[in-house]
Amino acid sequence: MSSGGGDRDQPDTEAEWDDEPLADDTAAEVDPDAAAAARRARLRRGRAPRRESRVTIAWRSPLVRIGVAAGFVLLVALGLVAYFTPVLAVRTVRVDGLVAVPEQQVLDALQMPEGRSMLRLDTNQLAERVSRLPKVRSARVQRVFPSSVRVTVVERSAVLYFESPDGTHLLDCDSVEFAIEPPGPGVPKLVTDHPGGDDPVTRAAVAVMAAIPVGLRDQVGVGAVVARSVSDIALELRDGRTVLWGGTVDSSRKAAVVGPLLSQPGKVFDVSSPNLVTVK
Known part of the structure; x- marks a missing residue:
């Protein structure tokens, strides 16, 4: 009896859970079409009205489009006239x-072409023609x-000259023989065995002068500049003194020491080795 009464006092668990509605079943009953419609409505309410710019509105006008096209054609026509006619001739x-x-x-x-437009001139070619002059x-x-x-x-200006059977040849700072004529005042004479613009010894003498x-x-x-070889170049000064320069190596150092050295008495000043200069 006691055990049977105990059974009646226990709640019917399964019956109580069946009476409560499930949350998942409730969510499943929501209409997806209605939810999508609600989202679209919210987006429409938050979207600002689109305004067209004045430029866009004006561009839609046929008159504006015709005017722009006419202006472009006019610019092209003016360009062709300037390019192919003597309007801008030199x-x-x-x-x-x-x-x-x-x-x-x-x-x-x-050789400037007569009547040709300025726009058609090849300035590089014209400059090259002038540069060919000696x-x-x-x-x-x-x-x-x-x-x-x-x-x-x-x-071109002469930095050295040398004598040749056909006359006096002038050399510029690029070792270019650009004229056969008497040198200007103050241009020293080059004394070497085979003078000429292609001679390495001549080029070395020109480099020393620079x-x-x-x-x-x-x-x-x-x-005079006496060049026996590319490493044996001497400068004969107008007062009779001689500077033994050597080659082109360490020329900046030699240029720095030769000035104070020439302030000393002597006839031969050797700066061919700038770290060990001598005076005789």
């Missing part, structure tokens, strides 16, 4: 930097609109 040529080269010689070298080291050609061309010339200080270069002016 009318004046200015040449700067001339000392020894006659201006007419430069104009003849240019006494011209470099040339630059520029357009100056509307109708002028400017030519800037850098002439390295020596300006004051010393002036003292060599009416003297």
